[in-house]
Amino acid sequence: xxxxxxxxxxxxxxxxxxxxxxxxxxxxxxxxxxxxxxxxxxxxxxxxxxxxxxxxxxxxxxxxxxxxxxxxxxxxxxxxxxxxxxxxxxxxxxxxxxxxxxxxxxxxxxxxxxxxxxxxxxxxxxxxxxxxxxxxxxxxxxxxxxxxxxxxxxxxxxxxxxxxxxxxxxxxxxxxxxxxxxxxxxxxxxxxxxxxxxxxxxxxxxxxxxxxxxxxxxxxxxxxxxxxxxxxxxxxxxxxx
Numbered sequence: 001x002x003x004x005x006x007x008x009x010x011x012x013x014x015x016x017x018x019x020x021x022x023x024x025x026x027x028x029x030x031x032x033x034x035x036x037x038x039x040x041x042x043x044x045x046x047x048x049x050x051x052x053x054x055x056x057x058x059x060x061x062x063x064x065x066x067x068x069x070x071x072x073x074x075x076x077x078x079x080x081x082x083x084x085x086x087x088x089x090x091x092x093x094x095x096x097x098x099x100x101x102x103x104x105x106x107x108x109x110x111x112x113x114x115x116x117x118x119x120x121x122x123x124x125x126x127x128x129x130x131x132x133x134x135x136x137x138x139x140x141x142x143x144x145x146x147x148x149x150x151x152x153x154x155x156x157x158x159x160x161x162x163x164x165x166x167x168x169x170x171x172x173x174x175x176x177x178x179x180x181x182x183x184x185x186x187x188x189x190x191x192x193x194x195x196x197x198x199x200x201x202x203x204x205x206x207x208x209x210x211x212x213x214x215x216x217x218x219x220x221x222x223x224x225x226x227x228x229x230x231x232x233x234x235x236x237x238x239x240x241x
Contacts (some may be wrong), residue, residue: 080106102185
């Protein structure tokens with residue numbers, strides 16, 4: 001009974017991992033479809049964006065050009081580089097929308113790439129309204145609070161810390177700009193699942209199913225050996241004189 005219970009548990013864990021893989025594959029497909037979808041009204045999704053969906057929006061506003069933030073750990077290039085974020089003051093709104101301008105490639109050194117000058121005046125921008133990048137493991141506390149000049153750099157981007165640093169209220173998501181072949185920024189965005197992409201979930205599912213088979217095989221082998229020992233006739237002993 002214990003063996004059957006353990007096997008059932010392993011099977012259930014394997015099925016759960018497969019469901020997680022299918023869920024993330026579905027997210028990736030929806031993300032890819034959203035990149036070419038028609039823009040929708042930002043007002044309809046601004047404060048309550050749909051869960052597990054990625055609306056494509058267009059907005060108008062002015063860059064807060066002297067408040068640039070650099071994410072120092074994006075996985076784009078072996079030569080290093082930074083992901084560049086800047087607040088956007090939307091027309092007719094007191095909130096700021098954080099805009100992901102894209103990845104600025106480095107030159108193989110630890111030196112921050114030269115940032116292009118941001119355009120002035122009202123900008124008409126369009127892209128995906130996405131959750132902020134995953135934070136990962138925070139080391140050393142709030143790096144933004146320790147810096148006194150911009151651009152400010154950090155190995156993770158916490159919107160709460162950015163809002164406090166700006167002394168402003170941010171929208172719950174950020175605008176990831178559409179790709180532009182004419183831009184110096186690299187805008188090849190994808191969903192970042194960290195260390196758990198769909199393939200990893202499938203690998204764990206295979207592992208759990210292997211465990212389920214293994215415990216059944218072990219039970220059968222052990223019981224077969226016991227039955228074989230029971231069938232063996234007793235050995236006759238001849239007493240000496």
